[in-house]
Amino acid sequence: MAKNIIVSQIGARHRYTIPKTFYENNILKALFTDSYRYTFLGKLSYLFIRLGIKKTIFKRLCLRLPQIPQSYIKASDKPTLKLLLKKNVNTELLNEILYFTLDHFFCKHKKIINEADCIYNMYYENLGFIKYAKKQGKTVVVDIYENPISFNFLLNEVNKYPEYSCIRGIKKQYEDRIAIREKYVSQMLQTADYYTVPSKYVLKAMMAYPEFNPKKAFLLPYPTSIQETNYNYRPIKHKIIWVGNDPVRKGLIYCAKAATILKQKYTDLDFRIIGSIDNKYKDIAVFKDLNFIGTLTSSELKEEYRTAEAYVFPTLSEGFAGTVIEAASCGCPIITTECAGTDLEAFPAIYIPIQNVNAIVDSVTSILENSKYRDQLSLKTFQYSQALTPETYEKRLISIFKSI
Template sequence: MKVVYTAPNKSHHYIYALGLLKANILYRFVSGFSRFSPRAKQAELAPKIRRADILQTIYIACLKFKLPDFLSRKIAYLAKIEQDLACKKYVKDCDIFLFYNGSGLSSCAYAKKNGVITIVEAVNSHISFQEDILKTEYEKLGLVWKPSYQKEKERRIKEYQEADFILMPSEFVRSSFIQMGFAKEKLLKIPYGFNKFQASNHQVVKDNTKFTVLFVGSISVRKGLRYLINAFNDLKHPNKQLVIVGPTNHDTGIADLSLSSDIVFRGVLKGNDLEDAYHNADVFCLPSIEEGLALVLGEAIASGLPIIATTNTGASDIISDGCEGFIVPICDDKAILSKMQLLADNEELLTSMKQAAKFKSKDLPGWDVTTSNLVNTLTTIFNEKKNSR
C-alpha cells in the first residue's frame, strides 16, 4: 500500500506523515509548509517530502506584514492549488490519496480515474455549517462578517463531495457533516493525540484561597470568550480570578464588555509559564463557538483541571459530561455560570472532578496512538477495496 499525503502547514500533519513513514506506506508527502522555517527540517521525512510552498510562503509574509486581507486570502487559495498540482504527478502511482481540505480537488479527480482511494481531511466542521454559526454571531455583535474566500469555499465543498471518504478529528465535526446530508459511512473519525507537559523539577505554589478560572486560546469571536467573561462577572465568590492566555485577534468579540481587575490578560505563554498557568487554576473553560478538536483540552486534563467546554470544541471526545467536567451549549453564559458556580461552591465536587481529570489524563491518547489508528484505518479501507474486486 502506498499513500500520498498533502497539507499546507506543519500542525499535526508532519506527525501524520511520520506515522505513515514508520508504517512503510508513505509514498510522497507534499508539504506547503515553508522550507525557510527552522521548523521545516525533518531528516526522517527528507526522502519522501516534496515542497509546494512558494505561494504559502508568500501568504505567511502577507500576514506578517499585514497586507490587505483580500490579497492574503487570494494567495492562500492559490497556495492550495499549487499543492494540488504538485500532487498530480504522484497520485497515479499510489493506492490512497489523503489531502487537506482545499489542497486536492484536481488530483482527487485524477486519482479516482486511476482507481485510487481518495480521502479529504477536514480539521473543522463543514465549511457551510461553521460559516452559518459565525455569521450569526458576528451579526449579533454588530461586527462586519467576512465570509470565506468564495472560490475556496466552493472548492472545499466540491472536495467533500468528490472524495471517497472524509477524515475528521471529533464527533462535533462528524455531526456537522451528518447535518449537511453526508452518509455516516463516508466519515472517518480519528481524534488527535495529546501532548502532556514534560516532567520537570519546576515547582508551583498555588494560592488555595483563590478560585481561578483559566482560558487558553485566541481572543476572538470564534472562541466565544465574551460568554465566559459575562459568566465570570456574575460568579459569586469573594476571591475569584479569570486568567486569559493567548493572542488578540482583530475582532475580539469583547470590546463592548467591562473588564474588572480580577480578569487578567497574560498574552501568549509557553513552557514553564504556560504550565504554571494551568497548575495555578481550579477550572479550565473553553467557550468556543466552533473548532474541530481543541488540543488545549488535553493540556487541561493532564493538569488535573475540570473542564467547562461547549459542544462545539470536540470536548465529548475527551471528557464525560458530569465526570471530568461539563459540556454546555454554545453562546450560553448562563450555562457556563451555572457550572462554574457549582464548582466554586462545592469543594468536594471540585476535588472529585480534579481527581477524575488526573485519572482521565492517563488514558488520553498520545500521537503514537493516533497515527496507529490512522494507519489501521487506511489499511482497512485499502483491504476492503482489494477484496471487493
C-alpha cells in the first residue's frame, strides 16, 4: 500500500481533487506543481484583480487553489514566467516549457522524495522527475488521460475539411502535439510501474504501444463536475445542444451538416453551440444553421442541459468526456460515439459511428419524433450519473493506491 504519495501535476487538474483526496486519507506527502494562488504570480494576480485589472490569466491563477495546507505544496512560477517572456511560442515549445521546466525544481526536494514511497504523475509531464524518482526506488503511477494518437485523427480532419483552415496555424498546432507525444509517451510507459486510465476507450487505444502493459492499468473514470441529485428535465421542443471548445475534436462540422438536413423537416430547430468557439466559424456557410451561444456560467449550462431534447456530441477522440456526464447528471438524452470514453455496455446513450452525418440525423429524429423514448433515455442517463459522483471517484482512487 502506498502511504506517502507525491502528486506531480501541472495546473489545477480536476480542481486538485487528487492531492486533496490523498491528504484527507493521510497518504499525501506533497503536491509538486506550478503556479497557483499563493505563488508570487498568484499573489500578484490577486492584487491586479483587486485593482480592477481582470485579465483571464489573472483570474485563472487566482482560481488555482488546492484545498490542502500550503506546507504540503512545493510550487514554482518558472514555466508561467517563461511563457510570459517568450513571443511566438509554437505548440511544441509551449509543451516543453509547460511540462518539463520543473523537473530540476522537483528533483531538488530530495528529503521529501526520500520519505515518499510513490509518485502519482499526470501523463508525460515532468518526465525527468519521475525518471529520477524511479531510480530512487519509488513506485511511479501515471494518469493517462487521453488517447495519445488523438491529434493524428484531428490532423486528418483539418486536411479533409478546408473550413477548419479559418483558424490560423491549427494544422501546425496538431503537428506539434503529435511530435511531442511521439517523443515522450513511450518513455513515460517504460518508466511507469502502473497507470490509471479513465475509460476502456483509452485502454484500447494504448494497446497500440508495445511498451503498454494492460496488467498494470487501473480503470478510473473521472467524476462529473455537475452533480444534480434532483431530476428536473424540462425539454423544449426541437432544442438540441452541443457543448465544447474544440470544434475539430468534438465533430462540430458533422453537427452543422446534420442541422442543415434536419431544418428541412424541423424549420424551428434550434441547434445551440455552447462554448468558446472562434467567431470565424459563424461566417462559414457550412455552419449557417447552428446557433452559437458562447460561454455560459455553470447555472446557465445546467439549464441548457435540462431543457434540451438531446445533447449531440459526435466526438472523434476523448479520454473521458466530462460534458457527457454533465449532461447525464441533468437528465439530457445523449447522442455520442464510442470515442466519448463512456462504458458502451452500461452508459445509456445513443451511440453512433464517428464522422457520420446521417447517423446524427436519424438519432435526433428518433428523439424528436418520440417523446416517450426521449423521456426514457433522460431518466436512464440521470440514474446512471448518480454513480459517477466525486465520492465514488475518490473511493476508487484510494482503493487503487491501497492495492499498490
